[in-house]
Amino acid sequence: xxxxxxxxxxxxxxxxxxxxxxxxxxxxxxxxxxxxxxxxxxxxxxxxxxxxxxxxxxxxxxxxxxxxxxxxxxxxxxxxxxxxxxxxxxxxxxxxxxxxxxxxxxxxxxxxxxxxxxxxxxxxxxxxxxxxxxxxxxxxxxxxxxxxxxxxxxxxxxxxxxxxxxxxxxxxxxxxxxxxxxxx
Amino acid sequence: xxxxxxxxxxxxxxxxxxxxxxxxxxxxxxxxxxxxxxxxxxxxxxxxxxxxxxxxxxxxxxxxxxxxxxxxxxxxxxxxxxxxxxxxxxxxxxxxxxxxxxxxxxxxxxxxxxxxxxxxxxxxxxxxxxxxxxxxxxxxxxxxxxxxxxxxxxxxxxxxxxxxxxxxxxxxxxxxxxxxxxxxxxxxxxxxxxxxxxxxxxxxxxxxxxxxxxxxxxxxxxxxxxxxxxxxxxxxxxxxxxxxxxxxxxxxxxxxxxxxxxxxxxxxxxxxxxxxxxxxxxxxxxxxxxxxxxxxxxxxxxxxxxxxxxxxxxxxxxxxxxxxxxxxxxxxxxxxxxxxxxxxxxxxxxxxxxxxxxxxxxxxxxxxxxxxx
Numbered sequence: 001x002x003x004x005x006x007x008x009x010x011x012x013x014x015x016x017x018x019x020x021x022x023x024x025x026x027x028x029x030x031x032x033x034x035x036x037x038x039x040x041x042x043x044x045x046x047x048x049x050x051x052x053x054x055x056x057x058x059x060x061x062x063x064x065x066x067x068x069x070x071x072x073x074x075x076x077x078x079x080x081x082x083x084x085x086x087x088x089x090x091x092x093x094x095x096x097x098x099x100x101x102x103x104x105x106x107x108x109x110x111x112x113x114x115x116x117x118x119x120x121x122x123x124x125x126x127x128x129x130x131x132x133x134x135x136x137x138x139x140x141x142x143x144x145x146x147x148x149x150x151x152x153x154x155x156x157x158x159x160x161x162x163x164x165x166x167x168x169x170x171x172x173x174x175x176x177x178x179x180x181x182x183x184x
Numbered sequence: 185x186x187x188x189x190x191x192x193x194x195x196x197x198x199x200x201x202x203x204x205x206x207x208x209x210x211x212x213x214x215x216x217x218x219x220x221x222x223x224x225x226x227x228x229x230x231x232x233x234x235x236x237x238x239x240x241x242x243x244x245x246x247x248x249x250x251x252x253x254x255x256x257x258x259x260x261x262x263x264x265x266x267x268x269x270x271x272x273x274x275x276x277x278x279x280x281x282x283x284x285x286x287x288x289x290x291x292x293x294x295x296x297x298x299x300x301x302x303x304x305x306x307x308x309x310x311x312x313x314x315x316x317x318x319x320x321x322x323x324x325x326x327x328x329x330x331x332x333x334x335x336x337x338x339x340x341x342x343x344x345x346x347x348x349x350x351x352x353x354x355x356x357x358x359x360x361x362x363x364x365x366x367x368x369x370x371x372x373x374x375x376x377x378x379x380x381x382x383x384x385x386x387x388x389x390x391x392x393x394x395x396x397x398x399x400x401x402x403x404x405x406x407x408x409x410x411x412x413x414x415x416x417x418x419x420x421x422x423x424x425x426x427x428x429x430x431x432x433x434x435x436x437x438x439x440x441x442x443x444x445x446x447x448x449x450x451x452x453x454x455x456x457x458x459x460x461x462x463x464x465x466x467x468x469x470x471x472x473x474x475x476x477x478x479x480x481x482x483x484x485x486x487x488x489x490x491x492x493x494x495x496x497x498x499x500x501x502x503x504x505x506x507x508x509x510x511x512x513x514x515x516x517x518x519x520x521x522x523x524x525x526x527x528x529x530x531x532x533x534x535x536x537x538x539x540x541x542x543x544x545x546x547x548x549x550x551x552x553x554x555x556x557x
Contacts (some may be wrong), residue, residue, distance in 0.1 A: 020217060024210045032205035046206055053213045123419065124196045143197035171190050178193070178419070 005069035013060060020060075024053050027070070030145050031077050037136070038081045048084060052077045070147065071154035078137065078155070127177035135170040142167055283312035287319055290326065299329035310339065317347035324356060333364050351380045358390050362397070370394045383414045392424065405433055412436050416447040417469070432537065434529075439545040441473045442480060454486070454498055454541050463505035470545060471509050474517060477547070481517045482506070485544040487527035495522035502543075517550070 005023065012019050031052055035045035056073055063072055128136050134156065141147045141155070152167075153160045206212075290305030306323040313319060320343030327335035340357040347353060358373035371394050377387040392407035408424045415421055416436075425436045425447055435451045446469035452458055453466055464471070474482060484502050488495035499520040507515045527542030 017218060018214070021210050021214050024213050028205045028209045028213075029202055032209070033203055036203055042203070045203075046209075049205060049209065050213050050216060054216050057217045124193070124200065139197055140200070143194055144200050144202065168190075171193055174193050175190065 006065060009060060009063055009069060017057075020053075020057055023056075023073075027073065028053075030074075033140075034074075034077055034137075035081055037140075038085045048081055052080050055080060067154040068151050071151045074141075074151075074155050123178055124174070127174050130177055131170060131173055135166070135173070138163070138166060139170050139174075283309045283316075283319070286312070287322070291322060294322070294326055294329065299326055302326045303330060310342075314342065315346050317343040317350055317353060320346075321350075321353055321356070324353075324360075328356075328360070333360060336360050337364070349380055351377055351384070354380070355384070355386055355390075358387065362390060362394055365397070367394050367398045385411070385415050385420065388414060389420055389424070392427070396427065401431065405431055409435060412447065412449070416449075421447045434539055434542070437543070439470075441470065441482070441545070441547045442477055444469075444473065446470065446473070448543075448545070450541075450543050453502060453543055454488075456494075456497075458501075460501070460505055460508065463501055464509040467502060467506055468509075471506055473547065474506070474510060474514055479549065480547050481519060481550045482545065482547050483519045483521065486520075486522045487525060487539065487542040487544075488522075489526040489538075489540040490524055492522065492524035495524060498522070498543075 003022070005026075008019055008023055012023075028049065032045055032049045035048040035052070036042065039045050039048060056076060059076065063069065067075075128139070138152060138156065141152060142149075149160045149163050152158075152163045156163065156166075158166065286305040287309035290302040290309060293299070293302035293305065303323075303326050306319065306326045310316070310319040310323045320339045324336045324339035324343070327333075327339060337357070337360045340353050340360060343353050344350065344357065354373050354377040358370050358377060361367070361370035361373055371391060374387045374390045374394070378384055378391075381387065388407070388411040392404060392411050395404035395407050398404075405428060408428050411424050412421060412428075422438055422445060425438050428434070428436055435449060436447055437450045438445050438447050448469070449466055453463060458466075470482060474480070484499055484506075486495045486499040486502075488498065499522045503515070503518045503520055506518050507513075526538035526540050527544070529537050529539055529542070
């Protein structure tokens with residue numbers, strides 16, 4: 001059975017530093033993808049991911065269990081990359097589209113079979129890039145990374161009902177944007 | 185069946201690709217982390233002098249205390265008599281009632297995003313009343329949500345035996361056959377659905393997509409045109425035009441007007457037989473755009489290889505159709521150009537081709553210039 005994040009943190013803080021590798025392994029994909037969305041470049045995302053995990057390790061003693069570990073970790077990571085991108089003054093819309101439109105593991109074996117789905121996903125990327133950063137993160141965390149409402153509430157400092165409302169509203173916004181397909 | 189849009193968007197979000205970090209990410213992070221680690225002395229110091237905090241939840245402590253007190257009190261007051269719990273009353277008293285109840289429960293699970301739980305109930309409803317096409321239809325949907333194409337198909341096939349003219353069943357069956365690469369069967373189902381609803385966007389689009397996957401280009405082109413003849417707006421229409429244009433068929437084209445993209449039958453506009461009414465109908469989106477954007481003008485450019493008179497006549501006919509169908513006098517907002525050369529078309533951003541006849545329509549802000557017409 002997988003050891004919980006909180007227990008891992010406790011053991012790391014009591015001296016078993018090598019256990020931090022388990023946390024890194026557990027969350028490297030999510031963190032890497034956040035970094036990629038903001039940086040738009042795999043090399044930068046790679047470096048940012050390493051920096052964030054090193055930062056998290058240094059800050060571990062500050063984690064008091066007042067939030068779920070994932071919420072705390074994600075908040076630290078998000079703040080880190082937002083500071084970084086602010087300094088870089090990147091065009092956010094462009095980077096989101098660039099980051100999300102990478103081939104990744106989505107290349108279908110028979111392109112024609114998945115034609116509609118691929119085009120639908122590309123349309124979704126374009127629409128996502130047009131909504132606010134926080135809403136993008138909220139939707140991707142909820143649906144792509146399957147995080148709980150509680151975690152989202154802690155990350156975005158909202159009540160759970162406010163999170164649900166914001167998710168519904170963001171979906172409605174995406175729906176409007178997608179229905180305008182063909183708009184710039 | 186038309187998918188619920190919110191559900192479709194949620195599925196799309198779930199299927200967005202995740203980029204994988206480099207394979208050695210963990211090793212590199214740990215190498216940095218361990219090299220920054222504090223000395224043994226610092227760790228001991230921190231362990232000895234860091235505060236230890238104990239947390240508890242008052243509610244649980246209180247509940248535990250009450251449980252302990254009750255245990256002592258009950259233990260000292262003699263044996264406990266079991267309560268008599270009356271049996272629950274069954275609400276549904278006939279098979280049909282139970283089937284209906286199971287159906288509603290199954291539908292409820294489905295609506296709330298629990299397709300796995302819905303299956304058992306919908307299966308129960310459908311088995312109890314096998315002749316009910318509604319139960320079989322939703323059972324099929326539940327199988328689809330559980331990614332069980334075979335189960336889905338079986339449900340629909342059972343239902344269509346009883347309800348031979350059910351449009352939703354035939355349409356979903358068509359989608360199922362398409363997803364299962366059973367193309368001939370898909371075409372048969374879609375065509376049957378079309379016979380019940382001749383302008384069905386889902387069926388028309390499904391037929392075109394089926395031909396595309398079959399690789400029968402001529403049939404595919406004809407099917408896309410059939411779709412566009414009935415539906416010339418929305419994202420499926422844009423996609424249909426894209427598919428046609430890929431085959432260098434520019435019967436239909438899309439034009440950007442401001443932030444909106446419109447689909448127009450170029451073939452119809454350039455036909456010398458087209459009536460003013462039909463021309464206006466074809467340009468209805470342009471007319472609407474001009475009405476809704478009073479500060480914007482429209483340019484219409486016609487190309488007809490070695491036929492300057494034909495190009496001019498076509499351009500003027502289009503302007504008359506737009507101006508004649510618009511409120512107020514907007515003749516100074518529609519600008520024409522015409523050329524007796526073929527229209528150059530860029531293909532895939534690299535090669536280019538030419539169209540012997542072509543129309544370009546685009547919007548612009550008015551400029552101070554001498555008007556041509």
